[in-house]
Amino acid sequence: MPRRGPAIQKALLLGLALCATVGHTKDDLDWKLCGFTGTSKDNVGVFFLQSEIKRMLSGIVQVWTKALSSTKLQKASDAMRPNDALFKRVVAKVAAYYQPPYGTIRTLKQSEMLDVISYEVIADAGTITPQDRILWEINCVQAIYRTLSVITKKQPGPLPSAWQPVPPESTIRSLVTLTCPAT
Secondary structure (H helix, E strand, C coil), X not given: CCXXXXXXXXXXXXXXXXXXXXXXXXXXXXXXXEEEEECCCCEEEEEEEHHHCEECXXXXXXXXXXXXXXXXXXXXXXXXXXXXXXXXXXXXXHHCCCCCHHHHCCCCCHHHHXXXXXXXXXXXXXXXXXXEEEEEEEECCCCEEEEEEEEXXXXXXXXCCCCXXXXXCCHHHHHHHHHCCCC
């Protein structure tokens, strides 16, 4: 095993110390990035609420998502400073070798991994108003989905929506991959 230099050892010790000081309660939300969608002008990060996924024996999964402005996520990430609680949470996750679920469906460079971890911590904090929140129902066996509830500024269509096939190369495909049990 390669020997780590003194600077790396200090950084790891600092990270581990921060892990011990950053408190979490059982009421913490656990939002995970599942993808990005929209146009370059109006791009959003889509997060699913891992801590409240409902899985039925029939192969049905119900999961909440929220869409946060990519621009606001990046601004919040850039604004983090070493004394901020959010920054400390990011450091704690990195020190604990946390791997975001999004990294299992897309290969991430180190800088992208740090961005994803930062975005998840920001999503957990709830400091950015979501553009929408959607409760999805996914039939994992048949690879179909529908919308059960939508909270948005725009007027949603009739709910629940009709069942639809999961399109390839889509954010909903990522959501299915990350929330349905492996078969």
